[in-house]
Amino acid sequence: MELTSTAFAPQGDIPRRHTCEGEDIAPPLLWGGVPDATRSLVLIVDDPDAPDPAAPQRTWVHWVLVDIPPGAAGLPEGGHPLPAGTRAGLNDWHRQGYGGPCPPIGRHRYFFKLYALDTTLPALHQPTKAAIEQAMQGHVLARAELVGTYQKSRP
Template identity: 70%
Template sequence: MELLSSVFAPGGELPQRYTCEGPDVAPPLQWKGLPAGTSSLALIVDDPDAPDPARPQRTWVHWVIVDLPPEAGGLAGEGQALPSGGRQGLNDWKRAAWGGPCPPIGRHRYFFKLYALDCKLPQLAQPTKAELEQAMQGHVLAQAELMGTYQKQAAH
């Protein structure tokens, strides 16, 4: 299983457009090679480098999505609606939405983690990352990861 984006390479820098220094829209994502029996997909985007990569203290959650239809092939991003059935959970800003990179100091890593599940999770309305991870236990068929980085531009 593979997770890709048309706007940044694995390990590459996220364009400013997808951060707090731009319009802060979600980047487009594509997936392929899902295992047989995949009923739904879940996505978690988080930053383990908060607040300072030299002294990380917590993992900051930027996006949570549950019940994505596998046949969608990806997310359009750019502020467009999720594929039918997909629902956004709560990020660490307590919003059911994409919250783009906005690192206070240094270059942070942003992990886009896609999970192929053998079921749907309709009981989760707006799950947090922890609630989603708990509900997924025993249902993950495969996982793919895409990592991008971002550092705020220097003040002009």
């Protein structure tokens, strides 16, 4: 599987428009090569460099989507409309939807991870990344990853 964005190159800078310093809208995402046996896709976007890349203490979750239909080819800028049947989980701001990069210090890496599953996930109410990862165990057919970086221009 492959995951790309027209907004930034792999390992490239995520544009300000997709961060807390801009419009804070999701970048467009495109994917392909989804295995034929896929029943659903999961998208998790997180930052393993929080709060400081020199001394990371936790992974901050920015966006969680489950039960994306396998026939979907991507998500538009802003993340809406979501493909029919897609459900949003909770990010680390305790809300559904995309929360863009907003690092308190230094340049952080943002991992956009797409998983192809051989099942749909149980109807968890506002699932967290941890609950989704547990439910995915033993069901991942393929995985794709896109990494972008961002550092605030203002302290």
